Amino acid sequence: MSVLIYIDHADNQVKKSSLEALSYGSDLAKQLGTEADALILGTVEDDLALLGKYGVRNVYQVSNPQLNQLDAQVFTAVIADAISKTGADTIVFSGNATGKAVAPRLSARLKAGLVTGAVALPDTANGFTVKKTVFSGKAFAFVQLLSPIKIISVNPNSYSVKEGSGSAEISSLDITVPAPKVKVTATNKVSGSVPLGEAEIVVSGGRGLKGPENWGMIEELAGLLGAATACSRPVADSHWRPHHEHVGQTGLAIAPNLYIAVGISGAIQHLAGVNRSKVIVVINKDPEAPFFKQADYGIVGDAFEVMPKVIDAVKKLKGK
Amino acid sequence: MKILVCISKTPDTTAKIAFTDNNTKFAADGVQWIINPYDEWYALVRALELKEKDASTVLHLINVGGADAEPVIRKALALGGDEAIRVNSDSRDSFTIASQIATHAKSVGYDLILTGKETIDYNGSSIGGMVAELLDMPYISLATKLELSGTTATVTREIEGGEEIAEVSLPLVVACQKGMAEARIPNMRGIMAARTKQLKVIEPVAVEALTSISSFGLPPAKAGVKMIPAEQAEELVRLLHEEARAI
Numbered sequence: 253m254s255v256l257i258y259i260d261h262a263d264n265q266v267k268k269s270s271l272e273a274l275s276y277g278s279d280l281a282k283q284l285g286t287e288a289d290a291l292i293l294g295t296v297e298d299d300l301a302l303l304g305k306y307g308v309r310n311v312y313q314v315s316n317p318q319l320n321q322l323d324a325q326v327f328t329a330v331i332a333d334a335i336s337k338t339g340a341d342t343i344v345f346s347g348n349a350t351g352k353a354v355a356p357r358l359s360a361r362l363k364a365g366l367v368t369g370a371v372a373l374p375d376t377a378n379g380f381t382v383k384k385t386v387f388s389g390k391a392f393a394f395v396q397l398l399s400p401i402k403i404i405s406v407n408p409n410s411y412s413v414k415e416g417s418g419s420a421e422i423s424s425l426d427i428t429v430p431a432p433k434v435k436v437t438a439t440n441k442v443s444g445s446v447p448l449g450e451a452e453i454v455v456s457g458g459r460g461l462k463g464p465e466n467w468g469m470i471e472e473l474a475g476l477l478g479a480a481t482a483c484s485r486p487v488a489d490s491h492w493r494p495h496h497e498h499v500g501q502t503g504l505a506i507a508p509n510l511y512i513a514v515g516i517s518g519a520i521q522h523l524a525g526v527n528r529s530k531v532i533v534v535i536n537k538d539p540e541a542p543f544f545k546q547a548d549y550g551i552v553g554d555a556f557e558v559m560p561k562v563i564d565a566v567k568k569l570k571g572k
Numbered sequence: 573m574k575i576l577v578c579i580s581k582t583p584d585t586t587a588k589i590a591f592t593d594n595n596t597k598f599a600a601d602g603v604q605w606i607i608n609p610y611d612e613w614y615a616l617v618r619a620l621e622l623k624e625k626d627a628s629t630v631l632h633l634i635n636v637g638g639a640d641a642e643p644v645i646r647k648a649l650a651l652g653g654d655e656a657i658r659v660n661s662d663s664r665d666s667f668t669i670a671s672q673i674a675t676h677a678k679s680v681g682y683d684l685i686l687t688g689k690e691t692i693d694y695n696g697s698s699i700g701g702m703v704a705e706l707l708d709m710p711y712i713s714l715a716t717k718l719e720l721s722g723t724t725a726t727v728t729r730e731i732e733g734g735e736e737i738a739e740v741s742l743p744l745v746v747a748c749q750k751g752m753a754e755a756r757i758p759n760m761r762g763i764m765a766a767r768t769k770q771l772k773v774i775e776p777v778a779v780e781a782l783t784s785i786s787s788f789g790l791p792p793a794k795a796g797v798k799m800i801p802a803e804q805a806e807e808l809v810r811l812l813h814e815e816a817r818a819i
């Protein structure tokens with residue numbers, strides 16, 4: 253019996269969303285009176301012993317470089333093998349792109365109940381019930397896992413990273429890696445920008461900005477705040493911004509600490525993807541815009557006049 | 573080429589979300605039902621485009637649901653597809669649903685199975701991956717593009733901060749999202765044709781559920797918005813820094 257946390261990585265580094273999963277898994281192990289271990293497939297430059305700071309005892313590694321590229325089928329086979337070797341019975345993933353590809357496969361393979369989109373630690377007083385978001389963030393469901401092995405996939409930005417001290421024991425697992433069927437031929441990354449799903453702060457623009465040529469102020473503010481940029485659906489549909497920036501019910505659902513919406517009306521479908529943000533700021537020239545009802549701070553005004561003032565004030569704050 | 577598209581019925585995106593029976597059931601009264609947007613706009617329309625390129629393609633739709641799902645299945649058939657299969661089960665457990673789809677898929681032997689990246693009600697993002705595992709097929713999630721050339725698929729999928737392009741040979745399961753295709757509206761001919769297309773109802777196989785929903789809840793309402801005059805926009809920055817501690 254133990255908790256096993258799957259560690260995802262890219263560009264030789266452990267992902268922030270995995271640190272959240274680690275903190276979640278370690279806290280869960282404490283709650284269950286058991287130990288937490290981590291599993292990493294492939295290789296990174298980070299010092300894996302440092303993952304001990306997040307409360308794990310062992311870091312198991314299958315350091316076959318083939319595993320630096322995702323083939324969900326291969327990963328599932330390897331993780332299933334690691335689970336039987338380590339005796340883990342609760343598996344924690346981050347609900348990021350890799351988690352979405354692998355956790356459901358693992359669930360079907362092990363006949364292990366899976367909850368995706370978890371936002372809190374399970375209630376284990378009476379069974380094993382996990383709170384997750386449903387209806388695109390408009391509601392929660394409490395899902396009971398009925399199987400002996402349980403899999404939890406944690407929503408990114410839903411559980412805070414807790415860093416303590418400690419060092420983990422690294423041990424390599426000897427597992428045969430099946431040949432992949434998925435051959436990655438290219439990876440295109442938007443360089444230098446913060447991935448939207450992991451961003452603490454998001455600056456987002458809507459149709460109120462009139463056209464793609466006016467995105468300079470969104471990008472400038474995002475740059476100053478170390479934020480990611482996002483947009484409403486019509487903005488992506490009109491190709492003012494790339495599709496991957498589209499947030500909402502039919503785009504990406506995000507939960508940053510701070511969401512700044514500029515020239516976005518706040519349609520129900522848009523809100524569904526952003527309403528788990530901790531602090532929401534709305535800048536809109538229409539005092540009746542529905543977004544104000546969901547906001548923490550609001551400014552009624554023309555974005556083209558308000559944004560430069562906000563940018564100046566942030567520059568002063570940051571001493572620039 | 574045989575393609576299967578998984579179709580789910582979800583409440584309309586503007587539906588009021590509320591619960592009854594001591595918060596254990598979705599309040600479905602007066603709710604409009606639609607085809608899950610990811611299934612319709614991306615998975616189904618991309619399958620239709622592939623069929624348009626190769627007329628010999630057989631395109632089936634599958635839904636796991638009760639008889640009340642049939643209007644939504646007919647709506648999907650109005651967009652296109654040769655026939656639909658409804659597995660008569662109202663299970664809410666992803667593994668049970670995926671097992672029904674996999675059982676049917678095995679009996680037909682599809683080259684390509686498409687799902688949406690998630691349903692907009694339960695947001696499970698699980699069916700595609702589970703079906704792929706049950707059929708021992710490769711799986712691409714969060715796919716934004718899919719091209720076929722013979723029995724090789726070239727798929728683009730979203731990763732954090734970018735995208736990845738991969739080649740995979742069929743058979744294959746793909747979960748689709750934005751970018752895959754442009755939404756379509758059914759025309760009159762399609763709607764008429766859908767009435768006479770076959771909608772086969774099959775009974776589910778016995779599967780033990782791995783999960784069950786004990787209850788639902790709504791997030792707490794926002795405390796209220798603090799308005800800042802436009803002339804004092806810099807005050808917003810002070811509040812975000814000192815009060816909200818968000819920057």
Ligand SMILES: Cc1cc2nc3c(=O)[nH]c(=O)nc-3n(C[C@H](O)[C@H](O)[C@H](O)COP(=O)(O)OP(=O)(O)OC[C@H]3O[C@@H](n4cnc5c(N)ncnc54)[C@H](O)[C@@H]3O)c2cc1C
Nearest residue numbers: 458459460484485500501502515516517521522537538555
């Ligand atoms: C099935 C379905 C799914 C959908 N999914 C999504 C989704 O995932 N995400 C999404 O975003 N939308 C989605 N939509 C669309 C949604 O209903 C809205 O149409 C959309 O969110 C509106 O985008 P917007 O706020 O940018 O534009 P608009 O609604 O046109 O709002 C523009 C806003 O800008 C303000 N404005 C104008 N000029 C200025 C100015 N100079 N300064 C300041 N403010 C200004 C206006 O007052 C207005 O409030 C979906 C719709 C459907 C039917």
